Amino acid sequence: MIIPVRCWTCGSLIADKWEEFHERVENNENPEKVLDDLKVNRWCCRRMLIAHIDLIDEILPFS
């Protein structure tokens, strides 16, 4: 749907990193390196960004 605000497991903030992550991965950067750059160290937080699919645009017309 929309990127969760915090990591489900450890509770650290991840939502503010989503846009940069998404943009850089779209530009064919290696996700592993981008996550390291963004200082997302633990794998609980890394999976939040890697496994996320943004579906908010699909439901946008249904207000």
Next chain:
Amino acid sequence: MDIDIIELLPNSVKFILEDTSIAFANAIRRIAIAEVPTLVIEDVYVLKNTSPLFDEFIAQRLGLIPLKYDADTLELNFRDECDCNGIGCNLCTVTLTISKETSQEPAIVYSGDLISSQEGVEPISSKIPIVKLGPNQALELECMAQLGTGKNHAKWQPVSAMGYQFYPVIEIDHEKIKDPKKVADACYRNVFSIKNGKLTVENLLNCNLCGYCTDFAEPGAVQIKHDSSKIIFSFEINNGMPPSKLMEKAGEILLSRIDELKNKLEVITTSEEE
């Protein structure tokens, strides 16, 4: 007690506590997680919401946004201990508002759109997406932030991934090892290196005491022990407070608890004597 800092970043820290016990480290950990107060949004009044997400969904996301709050410059009461009897007043509540409307272009509502009524209180990042608005949609909210502790809800928890381990002590018997390379390669945390054909400990602090490497050495050749008076402690801060400040707060709360216990015991023992 000595503190030896291994790594200090703006929002995370790793250090060694010397001459202490695991019980003490755990007391600090539990207090930091459950008892150090922080400020987050608790009540949300929805004035207008024509966005694609439900009111509850948006309120839940707002509640998870960590807010900057410095207990030394801004004194707030817990709402249930405040003079207003839990109704909410300036001394216990900070109001934040959002009002955003779109015309033809869709737009994302960010945490930066939250307008705080109190100086010094704001989201720690202005780039947290809250909801996306399509053409001709509007969102108007009034949010009430209040103090709370991690034992009531995890959103108030100031730290994440707070933990500790014993200080590793690795003993190597060079006579017994036949294939040092095999042992060095077995460790997935790169603790060992080979120097002059001998197995040496290179990054001792990386060792997490898992004992996996001992399976690849001859019996008794590599022994993983720990020093139980030394503890490696690490945590990450969620709400922008400096790590040293959090430890200070946790220490203050621990001391006040001990004082409370002592006073109660004194009252009981004196009343029994009478």
